[in-house]
Amino acid sequence: MADQIARRRSVLDGWALPSRAGLASLTNAGTAARFVYRGAPELVGDAFGVSLPTVPLRAHAQSGRAALWLGPDEWLLLSAEADGSTLAVALSSALNGKPAALVDISHRQVGLIVSGSSVEALLNAGCSLDLDMTTFPVGMCTRTLLAKAEIVLWRTAGDTFRIEVARSFAPYIVALLDEAMHGIA
Amino acid sequence: MAGLHRTNGGGRVDRTKRLSFTFDGKAYEGFAGDKLASALLANGVHLVGRSYKYHRPRGILSAGAEEPNALVTVDRGRGRTAPNLRATQVELYDGLVAESQNRWPSLAYDFGAVNSLFSPLLAAGFYYKTFMGPRLLGSNWAWHKIYEPLIRRAAGLGKAPSLPDPDRYANRFAHCDVLVIGAGPAGLAAALAAAEAGARVILCDEQAELGGSLLSEWSVEIDGVPASSWVDEAVRTLAASSRVTLLPRTQAFGYFAQNFVALAERLTDHLGNPDPAAPRERLWQVRAKEVVLATGAIERPIVFPDNDRPGIMLADAARTYVNRYGVRPGLRAVVIAACDSGYAAALDLHRAGTAVAMVIDPRANGDSGLAGSVRAAGIEVQIGATVTATRGSQRVSAVQIGRAGTEGRASTGEWVPCDHVVMAGGWTPSVHLFSQSRGKLAWSDDAQAFLPSAIAPGQAQRSAGACRGVFGVAAALDDGFAAGRAAVGREPLGRTFKVTHDITDFRGIAGSHGAGARGSKAFVDFQHDVTVRDLKLAAQEGFRAIEHVKRYTTTGMATDQGKTSNINALAIVADHLGKPIPEVGLTTFRQPYTPVTFGTIAGASRGDLFDPVRRTPCDAWAQAQGAMFEDVGAWKRAHYFPQAGEDMHTAVARECRTVRSAVGMFDASTLGKIEVVGPDAAEFLERLYINSFQKLGVGRCRYGVLLNEAGFIIDDGVIGRIAADRFHVTTTTGGAARVLHMMEDYAQTEFPDLKVWLTSTTEQWAVIAVQGPRARDVLAPLVDGVDIGATDFPHMSVKAGRICGVDARIFRVSFTGELGFEINVPADFGADVWEAVWREVQKHGGCAYGTESMHVLRAEKGFIIVGQETDGTVTPDDVGLGWATGKGKRDFVGMRSLSRPDMVRSGRKQLVGLLTADPKRVLEEGSQVVEGLRPPAGTPALGHVTSAYWSEALGRSIALALVADGRTRIGTRLNVPMPDGDVAVDVVTPVFLDPKGERLNG
Amino acid sequence: MRFSLFSLARQALGGHARWPAQWRSPEPKAAYDAVIVGGGGHGLGTAYYLAKEHGLRNIAVVEKGWLGGGNTGRNTTIIRSNYLWEESEAIYELSVKLWETLSDELNYNVMYSPRGVMMLAHTIHDIQVFKRHVHANRLAGIDNEWLTPEAAKDFCPPLNISPKLRYPVLGAALQRRGGTARHDAVAWGYARAASALGVDIIENAEVTAIRRDASGAVEGVETTRGVIKAKKVGVVAAGHTSVLMGMAGVRMPLESYPLQALVSEPVKPVLPCVVMSNTVHAYVSQSDKGELVIGAGTDVYTSYSQTGGLHVSAHTLDAICDLFPTFRRMRMMRNWGGIVDVTPDRSPIIGLTPVPGLYVNCGWGTGGFKATPGSAFVFAATMAHGEPHPIAAPFSLERFTTGRLIDEAAAAAVAH
């Protein structure tokens, strides 16, 4: 029996996340349970508590859980709980034997919250999408690029986005947004 | 600082704000709002540069981006040096330090001017014809040793900075409904119209102030107010709208497919004391639904003999200096007017107090409506006359007037003394961006210019104002307004602006107006010193395509890209060939419109932002231990862990020894991992890999080899079956993304019938390899929920269990030949679990080892590294992996290629081991293997050394090599020729250690 | 008229009025013994060597635009022969040997400038690959040497060898005989020399069809300036090869991509050699006129547009600025593109085709300028004799069926 229990250490631990007064700031979204679900959306049933969006580039979110459309057979399931094992069991048993794939990726990536009145300009330093509210409304999500790193970008409020990024790319994203803060006004 | 050359008031400079600056070390003063050029002119300085080839004295020709002559270096110190800036664009700030270029020892006394003596020799293309002999010391000797170095030293304008650039550069992607480029009357009106309709508008102009040519107007009134006040009001209106982005100091430099336009914004160069942390420039990458090009037109010089002396200037520039900057460039002017802007300039100069000696109009029937006003001002106007010669060493002092059409003949016309010559050759619409967007240009006889015609497919744009030949303020405003409305899908309103004192004749003339007497030069391309004679010589020598003329004479190839010269050059060539201009055609417009700073394009990509630095969860520990790292793809991997006093070789020897004798731990987190899930997962892998997977039991692993369809190895890795429908596939570090992409390709497009899904889990898991006879002892106290004992957990199996209380996938695999495990834990636990394992490892006298030891350990076992033993030309059989091929498989990716003739021939290179006769000698990777001793140059190689190490376990060097028919050569001696002599090697099987694999069981 | 300092001086006295056209511009004849399609360096060179070495004088070069307007006039002019495989070494080294005397041979100064080509290694893998080249080249008698980072900096002072670089310079392979040449002069020099030997050079004539007789053999070409008969047709059309071979019903293992290059404003000499880095994608030298000549990458998609995306040049400038931080304030003056025909193994195709009488020389991709003289020399021999010159033989079309590829890409990435 192990006499030591490992602690969790996020790749963001120890990083001073940049902000620029009044314009934009970056915060750690904190630990979350994450799954990639691939297969037919209806197979998940009610097990997740949030229905899987079938409209492209949409996220459904409700009481700490969110399902983000990533592709026609791929969703990112996010849950604001640190330990996803119960959820994993629930989902697996709902899927039991059905042709689909559920993969736990809780540690694969981290979440960053970017917000502020200049959030669009800040993100547009590296993201080439049109982030205007008319073309990228609240509730829209997509996989895309932020400069040289792939991210999932999700608008959670008018002036707030959540970025999901693979853990080894997180320092790059933070440094890039730090640099970009010099260029916004 | 009133001085002779400042007007008494007027203009857009702020006369209350004096700024001091230096040019070539001499101190001067100017006003806020001045450009370096206007401030120099205000101080009576005309000589600002030397030409490229002949080092002729040159002055300020224009007042804008098209300037070919007045190039300076601005130095702000500490790496903030910028060569080749146009003085006409450099905004004055207090303390500005500018230097002239391409002269030695000084601008006034330039030694390079001796080139003028040789100028008869330096005709177009001269260097192709000479510098080939003498052949004293072999062909080309003199060229290499004498001429080329001389030519190089003479070439170039400014000097490249010698210190790294400390500034930052920003980037912004933007989208809009309408991007308006150019903020003259046409652009402002277009922006107003689009903004009125509520559209998202970006309006950019390369100049510091919006307003374009209106800023240079004195008498024009628009809707009852002076042009300049109208501009201020229009800008205020636009600025008030939140949907409008105004970008002064921003040139649109590139127009790409699908309305993608690149803009470069200057942010700090105009400031005296910029924040050193603020970005210097910003790249805007704009995707616009519609683009309105309102880029105006550029005035052409008139080509007459010695038309390049300082003091000779474009008419529009003269008007701009007088009207916008309150500067009188000369005291006594001669105006050559082939269109209205010349007459207008005469009036403006006259009003500002310059004595206008004469206006001459080279057109036989030159009848400007303005001639009357000019005469009324008491200025003599000569029609059908031109300048046939000029005088003045560092500034024009007189011009000789002759009849137009007296080309080439010495004329005996009168000499008119002057210190300023103003020329208005006509206007060339700025179609650069339109043409870059791959729109078609058509020659207009009417406008005597190339104008935008068909728009390229996929682009949505319109041109307005002078850039499409619609001249005159009123017409430009109306045209712009209509374009702005059309861009947002509205009907034209038929709005007309009321404009007084407009001028409308901008056509002018193009071509040469006299090459002049021998010894004189009529310049077409000022910056590259291309004369009328050069152009004619090119045509005479058979360079008839305009593209050939350009390349043979270099006309239009200087930093101004021929903005003022291309049409004149074209007209001269057309005239010489007796062809109409459109038949001769134009050279290609390319980005950038004017030069763009490298840094602006590179942006934030420097240092660690050049490419993301990927680090593993265990990396901080390795850094703290003083590990040395190597780059593998974007990853930093611990290469070795030197202890005090150790170099790489001693560290690696120690690490290897420790693994073989006790235990070592290794961070394998960078290995690619793909979770392959679905009822058809096994069948899918069966079709991709050479191996069989259908029968692989749950909990078992297999070494998989992946080929491309050409039959060559591209990746490998251990694949574990986690459940009937779930595999944990590992790939090489560098191959992870490539393999996943390839798998998706086959899953989606070749085998869509299979129910299988792929998910990257590379970063989900931290992977800690524990290898060595004590590996099990290390792990035993840490794991629970799983039996890692020998019987229950054989080599090549995988189990779920817990380590340090954390759910883990534990593999029993070995890349060292020792008893080994690879622990996969969720990445956030990686660092802690690593440290826990480390504590155990230390108890057993173990160590952490890096990639170098990993390479040695696997080489001792003859395991290949994809990318080292393979190079994209190697089949499984070549490296002895034929055994891995699933028996009886009908197909897998690359299988068919393995039976192509070249794959089954004899003589293929095969993996073997090499042992040097001298056991201490470590071969060099990449060295060649041959048969005989002292091979003469040209001896074919049998193969090459792929891996070579000092093997601590064997106490000697080892090497792997790919050698033709290598397996049949086992037992023979070959030679590796090195610069210091031959190295004898014996060919052996590639497994150096424990061929039976007994150590796997610890 | 021979070119020399003497003739230049004499002509100067006469106001340069008597220089003749450098090549004749005749009307096309109805038939020739051989027609070369494509007036780039390779095509013009082929015509020159056919006339000079094989006595074939009744031949024509047919060019759709202006001579040298294809990739010959668009490339970054890097010349080197330090390739990996023996087949490649042979043809590129033949070329370098010809470059060394080409100005004399053609009586046209092509400004071959062996300033040294330095290829930077940034990873251990790079070191392995470049050392393999160094050893292979040494065995073949081709100069190529290994430099430490310090030696690399000595050779090229503005180079950044700081270990803090994102991808630090770990060493370099240097070929001192490598360098650059004046691209346009190569086309003009071959044209002038070929024309003097009787070759007809026909510009503004686009080949629109390839005629074959009943037996399937080549009979001639149709052009926008009329039909031209010939029993031998050599297609040397670089990026347009697939289009031309398609006219004869032959599918090719080629894809045509836009490849970009750019130049900075001219500055006084700062960069004494050619620097290449495949890992970070930077290729830079300084021209005789002072511009930094920078090679960018290809776009990812096939295209005949002769332009390319901004991100492609941006990617290169990122790398240039990192390797040469003093160049960050330099400015891009012009950016352009060419169309390069790329083979699966990044080696050229030289030789016979399934159509009797039809020969092809293509697939030089991003790196064929350096090969111009050698390629033309062996292709001329191949066309003259109807069988591959020994150096050309390995570069046959059949290799794609047998699998005997000459893969220069696998080991080396881009090959300028």
Place this chain on the structure above:
Amino acid sequence: MLLITCPYCCTARPESEFRYSGEAHIARPLEPATVSDDDWAAFLYMRTNPKGLHAERWRHIHGCGRFFNALRNTVTDQILKTYPAGTPRPGLGAPAEGGR
């Protein structure tokens, strides 16, 4: 930077989100083992490489991850249609999309 309409995301995205994957409609032989060397070489290497309309494969790799096909004019780089992988090359009867 081309703008490509992904048929799965139903929006136009910059080329940087995509990976080009060569000519479309080159089917992998169902029984490779029975194919001649020549035909296998044709499958591996021979390409149309047309100057004009090109049916080609793209993957929205930094988006939805799907492969799809596009009809693009290689002279103008204009993309006239995008369509799912596995469906036949469409005609161009319908007005061109992807451009204006």
